[in-house]
Amino acid sequence: MERAAVYDNELNLKATELRLGLPGADESEKQSSRNNKRSSAEMDDSRDKDEQESAPAPKAQVVGWPPVRSYRKNILHQKNESDLSGIFVKVSMDGAPYLRKIDLKVYINYQDLLKALENMFKCSIGVYSEREGYDGSEFAPTYEDKDGDWMLVGDVPWDMFITSCKRLRIMKGSEAKGLGCL
């Protein structure tokens, strides 16, 4: 059984090397992971952290530090693994013959998601605004949240959205008028 603790996701061999010395002693191993900030759209509330696909800057892992028993590491690892698996939700569109299913984890922000939905359903959803919702668009994206309420996509921060969204429904613009003016 592999006992060594290696938590590096990238193929950075030096960083995966187990050392008995202090982490960070070799400067070349430190990567600046904060430089790939994407250009933010108006609706983009996602934090830097979530924009990174991989783990934060890998430090050289010191064996046995911090002093956490393996069975405790495994518990959290399993939780993190379940974080890595997708958040699949059904998407229905008014008038479409069948539903689709998408993995919300694949998208980085609302812009990304809406673009994908537009492509998938060959419709135009338009631009979100806090005051008018998707007013003027042919279609408006809505979602059912954990409490069972139907909400307009775009109101809450992205992270909160992906954890509370249970299913999506792309409503006809005319029907959605009511949602946009609160």
Add this chain to the structure above:
Amino acid sequence: MVYSFPEEVLEYVFAFLSSDKDRNAVSLVCKSWYEIERWCRRRVFIGNCYAVSPQIMIRRFPEVRAVKIKGKPHFADFNLVPERWGAYVYPWISAMARSYPWLEEIKLKRMVVTDESLELISKSFKNFKVLSLSSCEGFTTDGLSSIAANCRNLRELDLRESEVEDLSGHWLSHFPDNFTSLVSLNMSCLGSEVSFSALERLISRCPNLKTLWLNRAVPVEKLASLLRRAPQLVEFGTGACSTEIRTDIFSNLVEAFSGCKHLKSLSGFWDVVPAYLPAMYSVCSRITKLNLSYATVQSPDLVELISQCSNLKCLWVLDYIEDAGLKALSSYCKDLQELRVFPSDPYSAEPNVSLTEQGLVTVSAGCPKLQSVLYFCRQMSNAALIAIARNRPNLIRFRLCIIEPQAPDYLTLEPLDTGFGAIVEHCKELRRLSLSGLLTDRVFEYIGTHAKKLEMLSLAFAGDSDLGLHHVLSGCESLRKLEIRDCPFGDRALLANAAKLETMRSLWMSSCSVSYGACKLLGQKMPNLNVEVIDERGPPDSRPESISVEKLYVYRTVAGPRADKPDFVWTMDEDGALRFS
């Protein structure tokens, strides 16, 4: 005129002595007391399996009923002891099988236990009652099948934190239908699902069952059925509680828990959906021990639960509790004696929760009975440590792990010497201490001066020179176990304090600056110590004597050098020559 006190009377009196210290003292009074005592000693504790041999133990104490043996050094918990290092229990079992037919209890910690050993146990001791394997490894569920099938009078089976090769859950079904003596079962470390109906039937027919720690594979919807069959439970550990919440599951659980009028301790809660926690509210006021260290729930839900536990004495929790949760803990749980806060994400570079030194300071201020602390955090200050020391001079165990090695006081950027110095100065009854953060030799001066009752000290990435180690070895009168990693301690302090090592159980030093030459010298000077060099680079002889060894394990022993060493362990012998296993 000489008359002797009847032996039977002395034996009767000695039977009231339970402490090993007292019995050892009694044995030293005179030869006849030594003889009487050794025949009536029923419990033996062996803190280091290599300090004495099974033969020596059996020769001196022929009528033992309960044995507790510890194997690997503590740092084995953190993968610092290589695989195949040792601590095999088989020689002990085989010797005891021949000499202790009435043995009832075997408790092991950090030992390698094989299925063969388990089978031998199950067949050799007719009145076997208690098997406790804490942090052990080397066996599979087949070994458990032997125990279940053959130990007709088994009361306790405790596998806590052991690494078991889980072949299947079938082992549990080996308890015979007429087996009813179970009092305690801890299978929390196992992965496989056991037959639920077998588990239900087992629980139903064991009316004395007081402790039941399930494994993760038992889902929350099955708990109610088990609890209804064992309302007399005192300690209960759930399985995973991740099933999506449903009203029927929830209400069954509420009802089942409300029937458990004797529950004092709760554990488990893997992946618990927070909505399940209120099901336990009815038992909270009686709960004295709560282990939420597998529960990845956030602070508000934790606080809701903890605020109901006014009698809580011991809490193990993840750092999701945050400073806010600890503040609540300090106001609701005035009886708190022990707190352990584990890191939810120990390897991330950034803090993922708002848990700082403040949480610990608050608890130290609000909980007057707090005596035992294990705390992982990412920042600490001397001011906080001083406050904690002043608030809680009754501390007995203080283990602090600041996750970044050599992290200074985050406010002043100074070393944390004065903070820990305050801890040892104020907490005069301190028995166990683990240090972390940026520390110079100064902290060891404080420890050597003040920590007179300290028995166990753990160090990592600390100190500047041999002076640090010298302070500890020369000053800490009660020191029994010292474990050190990655500290610049070397030959001088070790050799100057060689005699001290005979008064201790063991010394562990890894990634320090102790040369092979010094190890040889120590081995020569101290015939009652086993000075063992652990080095996976090959024979230390193949390198210059001045080169530091990878790891050093020194312990007192009456059993001579180990006969079962792997190829990366060398005993420094008296005559200076190396012995290979």
